[in-house]
Every structure is written in structure tokens, then in C-alpha cells.
Amino acid sequence: METTLQNTEFLEQIFGIVEGPFHLLEPESFAHNLTEFENILQKHQVSGHVFYAKKANKAAIWLKVAALFNGFADVASIAEFAHALACGIKGTHIGVSGAAKSNDLLQLACQHNALVAIDALDELQRALETADVTQPLRILLRVLPPEFPDSRFGLNPADLQIALQKCVENSHLITMEGFSFHLDGYDVLPCAKLGFQLIEQCLEARKMGLAAHSISIGGGFACAYTTKEHWDNFQKNLNPAQFHGGKTFTKFYPYHQAPTGAVMLDAILQSKKGEQNFAQALNQADITLLMEPGRALLNGAGLSVFPVQGFKQNDAHGIITVAGLSMSLSEQWKASEFLPDPYLVQRGKEREQQPILACIGGSSCMEYDMLSWRKISFPARPRYGDLIIYPNTAGYQMDKNESTFHQLPLPPKVIVWLNENGLDWSMDQ
Numbered sequence: 001m002e003t004t005l006q007n008t009e010f011l012e013q014i015f016g017i018v019e020g021p022f023h024l025l026e027p028e029s030f031a032h033n034l035t036e037f038e039n040i041l042q043k044h045q046v047s048g049h050v051f052y053a054k055k056a057n058k059a060a061i062w063l064k065v066a067a068l069f070n071g072f073a074d075v076a077s078i079a080e081f082a083h084a085l086a087c088g089i090k091g092t093h094i095g096v097s098g099a100a101k102s103n104d105l106l107q108l109a110c111q112h113n114a115l116v117a118i119d120a121l122d123e124l125q126r127a128l129e130t131a132d133v134t135q136p137l138r139i140l141l142r143v144l145p146p147e148f149p150d151s152r153f154g155l156n157p158a159d160l161q162i163a164l165q166k167c168v169e170n171s172h173l174i175t176m177e178g179f180s181f182h183l184d185g186y187d188v189l190p191c192a193k194l195g196f197q198l199i200e201q202c203l204e205a206r207k208m209g210l211a212a213h214s215i216s217i218g219g220g221f222a223c224a225y226t227t228k229e230h231w232d233n234f235q236k237n238l239n240p241a242q243f244h245g246g247k248t249f250t251k252f253y254p255y256h257q258a259p260t261g262a263v264m265l266d267a268i269l270q271s272k273k274g275e276q277n278f279a280q281a282l283n284q285a286d287i288t289l290l291m292e293p294g295r296a297l298l299n300g301a302g303l304s305v306f307p308v309q310g311f312k313q314n315d316a317h318g319i320i321t322v323a324g325l326s327m328s329l330s331e332q333w334k335a336s337e338f339l340p341d342p343y344l345v346q347r348g349k350e351r352e353q354q355p356i357l358a359c360i361g362g363s364s365c366m367e368y369d370m371l372s373w374r375k376i377s378f379p380a381r382p383r384y385g386d387l388i389i390y391p392n393t394a395g396y397q398m399d400k401n402e403s404t405f406h407q408l409p410l411p412p413k414v415i416v417w418l419n420e421n422g423l424d425w426s427m428d429q
């Protein structure tokens with residue numbers, strides 16, 4: 001994405017057509033991230049599948065790229081399921097996670113031989129009833145992580161035993177392929193620890209006659225959105241005076257983490273229990289490792305462009321208003337702040353280069369529609385028609401919360417790629 005960012009002529013060309021805010025998507029970065037995950041599986045000679053967690057971005061292009069790799073997708077609704085199929089993902093390569101799936105979604109999964117992570121006993125019962133009138137269903141049993149006992153997702157140990165028994169009794173309707181979890185956090189050790197535990201549980205389940213050949217460790221692969229130095233400095237110098245209106249925040253996303261993405265998968269697979277690492281334990285038990293990264297596959301694969309619609313000086317700092325809304329930057333909807341600094345593309349006649357500090361608001365009537373509360377340093381005073389570019393927005397930022405408030409159109413998504421003639425683009429369909 002850095003090449004795109006530096007190519008202001010290209011951005012201006014797209015702006016000339018779109019005439020409003022837009023998002024840029026870079027499929028090559030997604031393909032690169034996906035390949036890195038696959039490479040780590042190969043390095044450890046672990047049998048595994050990377051399900052792209054589609055919820056992280058609504059665009060079709062990611063699914064189409066995954067399909068080119070004969071890839072897998074994790075979905076959580078009928079619309080996501082249908083989108084994955086329409087973009088070329090095979091039904092058998094679709095995983096259905098999420099809370100309390102509707103009967104229609106269960107039926108869709110049955111008909112396409114998809115893999116459903118069962119989250120509760122009543123859901124298992126409905127899955128059995130659906131399979132009875134459709135065809136047998138492939139399932140994983142999602143476990144409640146012992147380290148997060150208050151999670152609303154997963155079966156607790158008592159329910160898990162009941163579920164296993166039901167799977168045994170209904171083996172003509174259900175193929176119990178293994179277990180799954182998704183941890184709320186980005187730590188290697190809890191993930192490996194629960195992974196080791198589930199290998200044991202697969203071996204126990206096999207004794208009951210169940211297939212139990214797979215474990216899904218969910219998503220939650222970390223990303224680094226800023227350098228360590230930037231993140232450390234931000235936290236150390238945190239002060240309400242840095243923000244418009246003296247705004248305070250209680251929580252920020254961990255914008256710098258390590259290890260990230262596929263390197264985190266490597267660290268999980270290298271985690272040891274006794275003499276054996278997780279990869280060896282999986283191989284010894286002949287278990288296929290499934291994972292559902294969303295954010296990490298989209299890392300560095302998208303950015304968001306907002307045209308400047310106005311600027312005013314407010315005491316010592318300025319207020320930029322952009323065309324577009326803060327709904328296109330979801331972090332702002334968690335009473336928090338998106339930390340990567342936006343860039344200013346200056347357009348039109350040359351102007352005096354006098355650095356200024358400014359916060360950035362959206363073009364709505366709401367006080368709280370702010371894309372950046374913090375006072376960001378820009379090299380010159382922004383003016384109408386300039387572009388503000390937020391980097392790295394593909395994972396959960398650009399479209400998770402978007403709405404057409406004020407009847408403003410949703411920012412279109414533009415796919416960019418490099419060919420022999422330079423940058424080329426098309427609209428996401």
C-alpha cells in the first residue's frame with residue numbers, strides 16, 4: 001500500500017471519478033499474507049487450512065483471491081455464506097462460526113457440506129433436526145475457553161460432555177470433526193495451551209467413536225499498526241490536551257504487538273508442552289489445524305481516502321471536516337481512537353508550508369462524528385479538495401460500521417494492483 005500512498009496522481013485520478021470518500025483495496029497484500037500463513041503450516045509439515053474470517057471486511061475481492069488459492073472462508077450469516085459461494089469458495093471450504101446460527105443458516109450449511117462450529121446445546125439440537133430433514137452435517141464443538149469463563153461463546157465442560165454424547169448417539173446425522181475456540185486477545189501461550197488441551201480431547205472423543213480429526217484455533221492473529229516507538233510514545237505522553245475538547249479515553253487497541261500474523265502462528269506451533277511442540281503434537285495425533293484469521297490477512301491491504309471539505313482554526317489547533325463519516329473508521333465507534341496517523345495530500349495551487357495541528361471530523365451534524373480526536377500534525381493548512389488518507393483500514397475499520405446517515409452514499413471500494421504499466425484499478429463487485 002505504501003506505493004499507492006506515494007502515488008498522489010493515481011489517488012487524484014480515482015477521486016476525479018468517485019468525487020467523494022473511497023476505500024482502496026490491495027489484493028496482492030492479502031494474497032501475500034495468506035501465503036505466509038500457508039508457508040508456516042508447510043514449514044512445520046502440519047496439515048491445516050486457513051479460513052479467511054470474512055466479517056473483517058465486506059469486499060468480494062478477498063474471497064475471490066482466497067478462491068484462486070482453492071481457499072477457505074469463515075462466515076457467520078446467510079449473506080456471508082452466499083457471498084463466499086458467489087465468489088467461488090466451495091461449500092466444503094466454508095466454516096460457519098458465530099453465536100446461535102439460525103435454522104436457515106444451518107440448513108444452508110447442511111446442503112453445501114460446510115463445517116459448523118456448534119456453540120450451545122440448543123443449537124446442536126436444531127442442527128440435528130435440520131440434518132434429519134436435509135443431509136448429515138459436519139460440525140466442530142466450540143469450547144468455552146477455561147481462561148475466559150465469562151465468554152458468552154462456547155460449551156462449558158458439562159455441556160461439552162452432553163454434546164459429545166449426543167454426537168455419538170446421532171452419528172448418522174452429525175460428523176463430529178473436532179473442536180474449536182476463539183480467544184479474545186492476541187497472546188500465543190493461551191492459544192497453544194488450549195490447543196494442546198484439545199488434542200487430548202480429540203483423542204478422548206475418538207475413543208467414543210467420533211471422527212475428531214481437526215482443531216480450529218479461531219482468529220486473533222496480532223497486527224502491528226504502528227512502530228513500537230510510536231505506540232510507546234503515544235501511551236507515555238497520553239494527555240487530554242492532545243485531543244480536541246480535552247477528550248479522554250479509557251481503552252486503546254494494542255497498536256503495536258509482536259509476534260504478528262503468520263509469525264504468531266509460527267510461535268504457536270513452536271510452543272512447547274514437555275518435550276513436544278504444538279506442531280509435533282498435532283502431527284503425532286494426526287490432527288488438522290484450522291484457523292480463522294480476519295484482521296491479519298487484511299493487514300496492509302487497504303486504506304481509506306477522505307476529501308477535505310472544510311477547515312477552521314480553533315484556538316491553537318484546527319478542525320478539518322472531511323466528506324464522509326467516522327462510521328468508515330470503526331475504532332471511533334468503540335469510544336476509542338484509530339492510531340495510525342493519516343496523511344495529507346495537498347492539491348491545487350502551491351501554498352505556504354507552515355505545520356499545523358488539527359483534529360478531523362466527519363460531514364455530519366453530530367458532535368461525536370470525529371475521525372480523529374487527537375490533534376495531528378500536518379505540514380500545511382488543509383483546504384477544500386485536498387485528500388486525507390488513513391492507512392491500513394481494511395481490517396474491521398473501513399466498512400464494519402458504515403451507514404448512509406444523511407443519505408450520504410457509502411464510500412465505494414476500489415481495487416488496486418500493479419501491472420507492467422503501473423497501477424491499475426477496478427471497482428469491487
Ligand SMILES: Cc1ncc(COP(=O)(O)O)c(C=O)c1O
Binds near residue numbers: 097181220221295296
Ligand atoms: C469465531 C471467530 N473466528 C475468527 C474471528 C476473526 O478474528 P480476527 O479478525 O481477530 O483474526 C473472530 C472475530 O471475532 C471470531 O469471533
